[in-house]
Amino acid sequence: MSAVSTPPAPEAPASARRDAEATKAAILKATRYLLARHARADITLKAVAERAGVSPPLILKYFGNKDALLARVMSFHTDADALLDAPLADLGRHMVRHVLSSQREQGTDPLLRIAFAPLHGDHGDVVRANFRAQVTERLAARLTGPDPGLRAELAVAGLLGLGVMYGIARGPHLRETDVEAITDRYGPLVQAQLTPGG
Structure with a gap:
């Protein structure tokens, strides 16, 4: 049977x-x-x-x-998975493309949540600690050479500025320009922190 x-x-x-x-x-x-x-x-x-x-x-x-x-x-873990999902040599371009695509397709940039964390209280402390551990420290762990923590924070700061200009300030020139064109211009600025001199 x-x-x-x-x-x-x-x-x-x-x-x-x-x-x-x-x-x-x-x-x-x-x-x-x-x-x-x-x-x-x-x-x-x-x-x-x-x-x-x-x-x-x-x-x-x-x-x-x-x-x-x-x-x-209050977690950035899943968002960081997508943000950091590229080889180090192309990570700057990938991260810029990811931020812009998130803005255009979802109307939001998951990283930008850190800008709205309360300055005081447990909630803000938890969000900031998660952001540091799950985004900047995780990125720093991938970097070689001097000052990896500082370079990771500077690279992420560049992405946050891009997200603010696109999503909050709603820069008209940025919003009407093709994602790949912006990636070509802005990606090397971010990459310069990830692989300085490379």
Whole structure:
């Protein structure tokens, strides 16, 4: 007698995956908005759900609980994975392209969240510590030569300035110029900190 095999579950349609990603993004955006204005303890899943236009159970489905959601919002780990996903010799160009593509496709630059971290209080301290550990220190660990920490911070500062000019100041010349053209001009400036003299 042969064993009965269970057919694999059908894969979710691409549109359903896109909708799920858009919903998660709306939840994260709503949480960031509330965290910039309220203490962590005062934020409820109901408030996040109302701001995101979803139900509280949907937040639980995607993120597990309030603590997990807040931890995700205060983390840069996933964003840093994408930002730093290139060989060191081409990393400056990759990082510039990534920041601009994020702005154009998602209307936001995940790194720019650091600019909105509260100056005082536990939330701001956690966000800054995460940013240092997950972005600048991680980048510095890849660099060779003198002053890797300083060079990493200068490279990231250049990216943050680019993100501010594009997303906040809304520089018209920057916004209407092709991403690759900007990458050709700005990538070498960032790369100069990553591989000085290289």
